[in-house]
Amino acid sequence: MSEVQKETAPAPRGAVIAAEGLTKRYGKASAVDNINFEIRKGEVFGLLGPNGAGKTTTILMMLGLTDISSGKVSVLGFDPARAPLQVKARVGYLPDSVGFYDHLTAVENLSYTAKLMGLSWQERSRRIAEALAKVRLTDVAEKRVGTFSHGMRQRLGLAEIIVKRAEIAILDEPTSGLDPQSTLEFLDLIRELKAAGTTVLLSSHLLDQVQRVCDRVALFQSGHIVLMGSVAELAVQVLGAGFVVEVEAEGAGIARRLATIPGVTNVETVSADRFRMTAERDVRPDAANAVVAVNGALRRLSVDEPSLEAIYSRYFQVKPSGGVRHAA
Amino acid sequence: MRREGSPFQGFGAVFVKELSDNISSVRMLVLELLIVLTALAALYGAIDNLRQTTAEDPFLLLRLFTLSSSPMPSFVAILGFLIPLMAIGLGFDSINSEFNRRTLSRILAQPIYRDALLMGKFLAGLATLSISLTALWLMVIGLGLIFLGVPPGGEEIARSLVFLVIAIFYAGVWLALAMLLSIVFRSPATAALVALGIWLFLTVLWPMLAPAFAQVIAPPDPRYAALGLDTPDTSLWTMFLLRISPNELFGEAMQAVLSPTTRTLGAVFLDQLRGAVMGAPLPLGESVMIAWPQTVGLIAGTIVLFVAGYVLFQRQEVRA
Secondary structure, eight states, rough: OOOOOOOOOOOTEEEEEEEEEEEEEEEEEEEEEEEEEEHHHHOEEEEEETSSHHHHHHHHHHTTTOOSSSEEEETTBTTTOOOOHHHHHHHEEEEETTOOOTSBHHHHHHHHHHHHHTTOHHHHHHHHHHHHHHHHHGGTTTTOOOOHHHHHOOOOHHHHHHHHOSSSEEEEEETTTTHHHHHHHHHHHHHHHHHHHHHEEESOOOOOHHHOSSSSEEEEHHHHEEEEEEEHHHHIIISSSSEEEEEEEESSSOOOOOSSSTTEEEEEEETTTTEEEEEOOEEEEEEEEEHHHOOOEEEEEEEOOOOHHHHHHHHHHHHHSEEEEEEE | OOOOOTTTTTTTHHHHHHHHHHOOOHHHHHHHHHHHHHHHHHHHHHHHHHHHHHHHOHHHHHHHHHHOBBTTTOHHHHHHHHHHHHHHHHTTTTHOOOOOOOOHHHHHOOOOOOOHHHHHHHHHHHHHHHHHHHHHHHHHHHHHHHHHHHOOOOOHHHHHHHHHHHHHHHHHHHHHHHHHHHHHHHHHHHHHHHHHHHHHHHIHHHHHHHHHHHHSOOOOOHHHHHHTTOOOOHHHHHHHHHHSSSHHHHHHHHHHOOOOOOSSSSSOOHHTTTTOOOTTOOOOOHHHHHHHHHHHHHHHHHHHHHHHHEEEEHHHHHOO
């Protein structure tokens, strides 16, 4: 059996996934309602939102595993409803609480899915060994998966994506239920995927973890995308500011000079030698330069990065009437 | 909208994995052991009976399948009872276990269609049953050779092979039913219970209920009753209703194939007896023709149940 024939896809022009008016209805209820988004090649994109917000349904539509009620989605230039095999040959999917055949070993489990991918025997063996090494499961390769911990199963799921050499990895709540150490290891593996050029779509409601690895996020609520952009962009949009930089320095005209830094939205003079700036980015290097430029003496420089948790909490406190708020 | 790619992509991998799982499963081992032991007991009774009562018989081997020795029923009757159990044992959790193990979404995220998964599972189940039944068939032939000391004739082998094929179709009906229930019910226990309930109903209760229903639909004519005869309409309805059960279809087909003197299944009409030498065996071809409607009924039942399962599975949400 030869590997799945991968046809040349139409050039996605930077966006590897593009959804337009994507809708999924169950009877009269809409699980996903007219969402639009684009995911760029090589980025880690987070899907955030409470349970039942439509994240998993969106993922299933992208994989062609559930019908699309209206609208369209393109994955690497393919329509998942029409060419699901082409999409699935290129996209790796790690479902929430991934399941394996407990009576089979790690290698046997991966070998089965590698056969479904259409890989030859030699290719299977080589890729499986490589993938298990990457997720640090080589030692237990011949052990039955029934003996594996939750964290090991999640890593094995990631190994499957590596075996596939997926261009896009879709991870649905991959760290839920993992202990802190396993979570950190898993997040490292996600970063490695990104470094290898894989586009990662991460669905989660663990905000701090999403913030640690994601370049951009989309916030789902009741089947709609209500916010989309980078964390800093969302912070500006929801909190009114992104980064809060505190400067302790002595000198004349520091506040005026700090206000001229590009990206700074506000400078507050807390005391004679303390200034609090709100900015769209981390402006500490510019702030240091600004203090030096006015011959000031810099004592302390600190930054509070915008927190996704703060954005999320504030957003759901405010609960805007609807519509997508694109930060970028 | 027409989907691109073959629906059978990945079928081979699913088939091989499922076949391997089936053959190596403890469940299958227990079921096979049960069938072999029961069949051995039935065979022992039949061989004993044959040694004592039969003088000369051109179809001695076939008697092994059909002769019963109280209290054991015949080998064929035991198979009619136990094949469904084996098929249900293989199929009742084939799909819902994938849901419960949370493997379904992961497997269907590979470049395969659901068609390949369902077809692979069904044909692997059928292959497992075929292997078991073939082994059983070989065991009967072998024991017949050893204990009767008479080599089987060509027609006997041919008839016993037809028996094997029909038994596989019979297993197919129950396997398709069990798989359908494994799609309908998320809980394997519920699917197993419903499948066993249907099996018991069709095998034990239905033969008792069908004549009663037939008498309601076509009440017996007292004039026939006065002559000690069955009313033709009532008999036809009884037969029709009984044939809803795969067990009845299998039993009738077996009777036609394994008892070469069987000229008809059901009511005998005079034109069927014209020119007939009573007790003379029919050629194999004619016996097969007699069993043909029953065989087609079993195949049709398998197809209908499989298609129902297929449609339901295609429309089912994948998320666990």
